[in-house]
Amino acid sequence: SFAYAAEKCTEVYGESQSVFSLATGSPGELGLLKALADSFNKKQGTSLCWIKAGSGQSLKLLKEKAVDMIMVHAPAAEKEAVKSGWAVKRTLIGSNEFYIVGPRNDPAGISSAKDAPEAYARIANAQARFLSRADNSGTHKKEMAIWEKAGIKPSVNWYVETKTFMMATLKQANNEGAYFMTDSSTWIAGRKEMGNLAILFRGDLFLINTYHAMSQPEGTTTGQKYASEFIDFVKSAEGQKIIQTYGADLYGEGIYNDAEYARKYVH
Secondary structure (H helix, E strand, O other): OHHHHHHHEEEEEEEOOOEEEEEHHHHHHOHHHHHHHHHHHHHHHOEEEEEEEEHHHHHHHOOOOOOOOOOEEOHHHHHHHHOOOOEEEEEEEEEEEEEEEEEEEOOOOOOHOHHHHHHHHHHHHHHHEEEEOOOOOOOHHHHHHHHHHOOOOOOOOEEEEEOOHHHHHHHHHHHHHEEEEHHHOOOOOHHHHHHOOEEEEOOOOHHEEEEEEEOOOOOOOOOOOHHHHHEEEEHHHHHHHHHHHHHHHHHHHOOOOEHHHHHHHHH
């Protein structure tokens, strides 16, 4: 029922009793999801319950049938979910990228690294403070993959696990003069407050995030039908235009790239 749904929602967009639920991290946190939901709800007479969760947790909620759909950036886990049959309609919706940010004086000298693993190796060698979300989010999974590529197991004295979301960890990095790998969307949205930090490394293809939406199989959850229609809306010309332009008025540039741009990075 709607009352039950509203209790677990981080936010509800719309006033209708026709509710569907969606788990995601930064697209919700940064307001893109609300922009998409407002347009869709107006057309369809629906309400969207957003549950704030990183990619790992979002996938878990979908598997447990606790949400109707998700938007995530963890391609290997997504493909596995589709193969196992508990997720359908996997649809590319857009992308952003990861930046490694840190103190402006770059004590670990990562700005001249040739790729992300080398940047991480330099941080480890310098034992420079590094923040990890450590929460099984898409960001955390990507971070761990980079340490693995660098052949390094980060050690506790300089490596700090925050267990919080992207913006909160970015603010902590700014306050503590630490390195952190943030997505470009969160950086653009928050950079005015991050006076102590600079983008020190970017551009490695491994750091491109592709976002996909996926829903429950037909007939599994009450909001599944609306979720499926929402995926159609998000990939439509109108939905894609919202993704491409969202944030430009607030931050001077869009904070996500559309599916067409993202397509060249799908592997």
